[in-house]
Amino acid sequence: MADTYLSLTVDLPEAEAEALEDALHEAGALGLEVRDAEAPPMPGVRGPSPGEAIVVAYFDERAAAESARERVASDFPAARLRLEEVVQQDWSTAWRQHIHAVEVGRLWVGPPWQLKDAPADKVRLVIEPKMAFGTGDHPTTSLCLAAVDDFMASHPGASVLDVGTGTGVLAIAARRLGAGRVVGVDNDATSVELARENAQVNGTPEVELSGTPLEEVPGTFDLVLANILANTLIELAPALAAHTGQALVLAGVLAHQADAVGAAFRAQGLTQLKGAQVGEWVRLDFRR
Numbered sequence: 123m124a125d126t127y128l129s130l131t132v133d134l135p136e137a138e139a140e141a142l143e144d145a146l147h148e149a150g151a152l153g154l155e156v157r158d159a160e161a162p163p164m165p166g167v168r169g170p171s172p173g174e175a176i177v178v179a180y181f182d183e184r185a186a187a188e189s190a191r192e193r194v195a196s197d198f199p200a201a202r203l204r205l206e207e208v209v210q211q212d213w214s215t216a217w218r219q220h221i222h223a224v225e226v227g228r229l230w231v232g233p234p235w236q237l238k239d240a241p242a243d244k245v246r247l248v249i250e251p252k253m254a255f256g257t258g259d260h261p262t263t264s265l266c267l268a269a270v271d272d273f274m275a276s277h278p279g280a281s282v283l284d285v286g287t288g289t290g291v292l293a294i295a296a297r298r299l300g301a302g303r304v305v306g307v308d309n310d311a312t313s314v315e316l317a318r319e320n321a322q323v324n325g326t327p328e329v330e331l332s333g334t335p336l337e338e339v340p341g342t343f344d345l346v347l348a349n350i351l352a353n354t355l356i357e358l359a360p361a362l363a364a365h366t367g368q369a370l371v372l373a374g375v376l377a378h379q380a381d382a383v384g385a386a387f388r389a390q391g392l393t394q395l396k397g398a399q400v401g402e403w404v405r406l407d408f409r410r
């Protein structure tokens with residue numbers, strides 16, 4: 123087995139991504155990775171610019187990779203390309219260097235192997251990176267963690283609903299910071315399973331984690347959190363607003379999408395507050 127392979131990374135307008143994927147398959151790519159609005163990158167991995175997608179194609183032969191690069195350059199003039207030789211690493215551990223613990227307010231969130239370095243005065247959450255979103259170090263997650271920290275400081279015992287819970291990180295954080303009833307839902311079965319594992323590991327097995335569709339979750343909650351993508355948030359606006367008792371926090375929204383998302387929730391009778399921003403990612407805050 124070769125100890126190196128080649129990766130061709132292509133940034134291009136999202137509308138052209140499907141045609142590019144076909145072209146790369148035809149050009150002999152062994153595998154493709156797509157990062158776009160539908161498939162946000164894993165934490166620590168570079169994401170596409172707004173309106174763009176990133177497609178990474180893997181090749182085991184330099185000749186095939188170079189001819190694919192030439193073909194893409196001529197057929198997709200708007201594309202930016204980078205061909206790299208990648209040395210095989212021990213993939214079972216190499217990715218670990220990309221995972222960073224974060225400190226947000228009273229919280230420390232990090233992987234198990236960094237726990238020994240976590241400050242003892244923090245509320246420490248251990249999230250092992252697996253196939254669910256939410257290890258803490260993505261800006262959308264840390265923006266929400268800050269909101270959870272703030273809200274729980276002034277509302278001990280509050281009920282919390284986390285829609286699109288992923289690893290369960292926000293739900294678990296809320297509970298560890300003194301929330302009463304905490305419910306987390308996700309429409310991805312693997313995420314629900316991992317969120318339950320994480321709740322156990324972090325001493326919060328009482329957090330109610332399931333794949334229940336939002337519309338079927340009974341009642342209202344003092345704080346509702348939803349870190350999903352802008353288009354999904356807009357679709358879910360009536361149901362999210364209906365579950366909001368006091369406060370609603372949205373993330374997963376890019377700066378250029380903030381007006382549309384804000385308008386959809388103001389139309390549900392919620393009052394928009396100041397919010398927060400990290401880079402291109404914005405957090406939208408509302409109160410009833």
Ligand SMILES: C[S@@+](CC[C@H](N)C(=O)[O-])C[C@H]1O[C@@H](n2cnc3c(N)ncnc32)[C@H](O)[C@@H]1O
Nearest residue numbers: 255256263286287288308309310313349350354
């Ligand atoms: C960006 S991740 C957020 C994970 C975690 N809450 C965090 O803040 O890091 C979005 C999650 O929403 C889930 N999701 C997407 N659409 C959904 C829907 N309509 N209902 C419930 N969950 C959804 C995805 O499966 C994914 O786990």
